[in-house]
Amino acid sequence: MFFIEENIMFQEGIKHLTLGLHTVGKIKVDYINNLIEVQIASYQDRKAWYEDRAEVLTPLDIEYQIEDFDVDPNLIALRQLVLNPESIFYRKEIQKCHDMSYFYIPNEVFNNESLSIQQ
Structure with missing residues (x-):
């Protein structure tokens, strides 16, 4: 999975939200016309991602x-976003998660695994 983990401010009406994790939530690739339709899902943090609580969806x-x-088309989409000077994602670092089991471990799972290891 590719993602951007930096605080980015979004404005919704008169509210401002600062969200720290951004990833591709939905993607559709048109190889004939060289077009990618993508929806970037932005979350408060990794825990919100784990709980599937995206606060902003950017089509x-x-x-x-x-x-x-x-x-990977997900990487192509994110690269285009970080290279576009008009994008809120401009010059942000794209990261890759190689093992989803380490991306986010809920405290209760982590604590249970720690207990079983110590015994």
Whole structure:
């Protein structure tokens, strides 16, 4: 999974939200017309992601040129966002989670595993 983990401020009407985790929530790739429809899901933190509580969904259409079909479309979409000077994600760092079991471990699960290891 690719994600951006930096605080970004969103404005919804008169409210401002600062959210710290952003990932692709939905993606549709049109290889013929080189278009990606993507929905970026933004969460307060990893715990909110684990609990599936996205606070802001940002729909975007991204045109792209691809030379290698082995590249993950999620990465292509995020790269386009961080390269666009008009994007709120401009120059943010894209990270990759190689093992989802370490991305977020709820305290109760972590504590139970710790207890079983100590015994």
